[in-house]
Amino acid sequence: MDSSGARVDTPVELRLREQVALRRAALSDRVCWAVAGAGVVWLGLYAVLTALAQDSPRLAWFQGNVLYPVPMLVAVVLSAMAARVSQGRGRAMWRLLFAVGVCSLAGDLIWTGYGLVTAGGPPTPSIADAAYLLANVLTVPAIVIGFGAAHVLRRARGLLDAALIAVGLGAVGWPLLIAPQLPDSFDLDAVVVVAYPLLDVMILATLAAVGFAGHRLVPYPVLLMAASYLVMAVTDCVFTYVAVVHTYTDGSWLNVPWQARRVLIVLAALVAVRHRSEARVARFDRDLAFPAVLVAVLSVAALVGAEQVRNGRVGGGTLGVAAFVCGGLLVRQLFTTRDRTRLAHELQVSLQEQERLAVTDSLTGLYNRRFFQEMLKLESERAVRADEPMALIVVDLDRFKQINDTHGHPTGDAVLVQVADRIRQAVRNSDIVARYGGEEFVCLLPGAGEEAAAEVAERVRWCVRRTPIQTGPGHEIAVTASLGFAVTTSVTTDGAGTDGIDVERLVAAADRALYEAKAGGRDRVVSADRPLATPIEEDIALPAGLLWLADQVDAEHGTGQHSAVARWCLAVGDRLGLDMATLRATAAAGRLHDIGKITVDEAVLRKPGQPDADEWAQLRCHPQEGARLVANLGEHGDLASLIAAHHERYDGTGYPQGLAGEQIPIGARIIAICDAWAAMRTDRPYARALTTAEARAQIELGRGGQFDPTVADAFLALLDEGVIDDMPPARAVPRDDARAR
Known part of the structure; x- marks a missing residue:
């Protein structure tokens, strides 16, 4: 059963079901039944001719020499066809059976030839005996191969x-x-006389050996072949006994069971041609x-x-x-x-x-969600009995969808496997780590308080991001994770007076802390009891839905670094001595500045070449559209004005209004240079990412033209001091008009 309660068949059950379906198909095949009916009619007619031939030597010769090889000729043709369409052991078996049929048919023709050229028939031994004996020898490996391989x-x-x-x-x-x-003196005649019954006993013993090895759902072709050789062995034994007291003649009744054996071979080959299958060893018999x-x-x-x-x-x-x-x-x-x-x-x-x-999770080898939920209940009960705290950490990879979309799901799976290994190494031996779903992991920390949980969470965050993940020769991806954790030391009492930890509330608290970490810039740890909220969220109070929309636009159509842009805006504004309200408004607008791209056609954003006039018109609308969204949804007119002007240029050649110099709000001038830095340091469909030195040269070149000189000087100073942290390698993303012209 899977997690949804649906039955999941094992590979063995699937193979057995396939075999049952093949057997049913063969059993309902009208062509096979028609051939089987024709075989019965043939045997009936052959028996009638045998009865009539008892008083007619000429009819006996015709029945024993001309009609007798006909079924074997058909069997040889069908055996060749079965060998061609079969696979594996089935092909090897039918190749041997084809050789057996050829030898038997050769023996029949040689026997008939002796009857045509000599009055007394074939001598003993004859070349026909050699062909028949070779057919019997080849029968043994054919039986063994046909039934498959059993355990030793x-x-x-x-x-x-x-x-x-x-x-x-x-x-x-x-x-x-x-x-x-046995004659008094042992010669070649005696060898041939003894060889037939000995080979018959060997064939019977081989049939017994493979049959007793324990098989189930043996395919009908194999069963029919086994039946044919059983009939042959028994008939040969009877022939040997008859030869002791009588002489074999062409019109002998023994020809009828021999014909039955050949009809069974024809039917077996026909079923093999029309229905492919092979014998399987029973697991329990x-x-x-x-x-x-x-x-x-x-x-x-x-x-x-x-x-x-x-x-x-x-x-x-x-x-x-x-x-x-x-x-x-x-x-x-x-x-x-x-x-x-x-x-x-x-x-x-x-x-x-x-x-x-x-x-366990089949991909990462960690515990799965169902097991984790069971352990969460058990550990909460143990924590109550031991009067100990318990912590829960929720780990979510940042921008994982971006990895899947850019590199493909196999690469995403490889990232998940390596991240799981890093998390496993970072936690304590007593902690329980599980894959909760998608790119989300959970860590249950029995006996861990606030300090211990924060330490483990920070260690997990660092282990995930410390080095890029290798996904192939010469290919690596920088991965970060956001973490939220919650600690419970409180015990609730239900109406029945039973003490316990509210695990649902614990999970919800950790989830909220994770969202705080995502909204606060990602790649950070947030506690549910003491949220590490940024100044942006404390004083500007951006709506969660607006932040989510900005992150989605950033992941799909931007540099993927809008949180970094917000941090840089804070640093540059602080260097310029802006007041706290302006600082926070600038950082908040930097976080949301490209939200208007949600209104731009996808094809325009992803176009590798230069846009045409209509496409430029769409692109130049996104600052105003972003301002409208922030003003209407977030009710922040102060942020709207900054977002609307973040593509204005200091020399007045920007858009949408062509503002210049001090006409552009200081916050918009700061956002412009931080956004341009992020764009230049990111791979584009039409250009590679610039190096730090190359991007710095572009900033210096734009000083007094695209950028406010004072703002540019402050930014470059912070870059020299290492405050403008370098960006990890990012995927190729759609255009940003800071570099589109």
């Missing part, structure tokens, strides 16, 4: 089960099938020991009984087989126990991983 314990257990079945069947089959065919144990025990019991009746005693070979079966059963139980232990361990590890994922 599963394979060992499956092989042991297969060995038990093989020994049991071999103990019975040897005296019945093989021993009677029932122990399939019963078939192996039953076959082995019954076979040994039958062998012991037969020897006891025939010889009156049990031979050493039979006792050896019985000992092998008993030992094999003990070893198998050991494999089963170890397999269960391994599965239990994997389950435990999986559950631990699920528990970890349930409480």
